[in-house]
Amino acid sequence: MNEPNTIDRAMHWVGSISSLFAIVSLALLVILVAAVIVLRQFGIIVPSADEFASIALAGTFTLGLAYAVARNEHIEIRLMVNLMPRPLQFVLGLLAILLSIVMVLVLSWGIGRLWLDAFRRGAMMLGTLPIPRAIPLSVVLTGLILFEAALLLKLFRFVTGRQADEPEAGAANING
Template sequence: MLTRALDLFYRAAGALAGVFLVAIAVVVTAQIVARLMGRIVPSADEFGGFCLAATSFLGLAYAFRDGSHIRVTLLVHHTKGWLRQGLTILALAIATAITSIFAWHTAKMALQSFTRNEVTAGLVPLPLWLPQLAMAVGVVLFALAVFEDLVRALLGRDPVFASGEHDPRGTENPAADTH
C-alpha cells in the first residue's frame, strides 16, 4: 500500500518534470519571438535554467523507478543468487546514504533561502526558495525511492527499478534470479 502511495508521488513529480520541460520550450520560443521583434524577455535565461533544474530533479524518482537511470551493472549481471542480492543491497545502501545527505542539504538550503527572504539576481527578482523547492522535492523523492528499493532488497524482494531493465544475458528482469 505504501509503495502504491509513493508511486503516485513519483508519477506526479515525473509529470511535473514534463510540465517544466514544456515550460523551457515556451520560454525559449518567447525569447526567439521577442528578439525577432527587437525586444527581450526579462530573465528568460534564468527562468529557463530554473525550469531545467526543476525538470531534472523532479524526474529523478520517476526515472529511477522506471529503470531509466544509467547504472554500471557489468559485475552484477555476471553474478547470481546471494552474491547478486548482496551487491544490489550494497549499491542501494550506498545510494541511500548519498541521496539522503543530498536531500537533507538541498532541503536545508531551500529553507534557509526562505527564512532569509533571498531573491534571485536577475532582472526579475524571484524568491530563491521557489526554484530550490523543486530541487529539494525531487531529491527527497529520489532518496525515498532508493530507500524503498533498499528495504525491498533487504526483505528479499526485487527492487522496483529492476523491472525496467534488460539483462545482457537476455532475461527481462535481471533481479528475477536473485532468489
C-alpha cells in the same frame, strides 16, 4: 508478475507525481525558450529568462529522477556483478541502494539548509526580476525528496524480493 502490493502502488504514485512535475517543468522550459526566440524577432527581451530557464531545467532534471527509479529505467551496469554468486549479488545490490539513499539524503539535507537560509533571509537570485532564491531551491528539493522516496521504496522492494529483474521496456541496462 505478481499483483501490485502496497510498495508497488506507492512506487507508482511517487513515479507518477515525479513525472507530472517533470513534464510541467519541461513544458514551461519549452514555452519560455520559444517565447524568447519569437519575441527577440520583434526586439523584445524577456526579463530574467535565463533565471527562469535554469529553474525549469533544474526542475526537469531533479523531478525526473524519481520517475526513472520508479519505472526501473535508470542506467545500471551489471557487467561484473552478474558474474558473481547470487548471495554476493544481493549484498552488492543492497549496498548500492543504501549508498544511493545516504548520498541523496545528504544532498537533500544540504539543499534543505540552503532553502531554509534563503527563505529566512529573503535572498533573491541575481537578475533583472526579483526572484526569491527559495523558489529554485524548493523545486530541486522537491525533486530530491521524491527521489529519496523512490529509493526507499526500491530498497523495500529489493529486500522483499519484489525487485524486477529487468527494467521496463526502453530502459538503458548494460549487462555483460
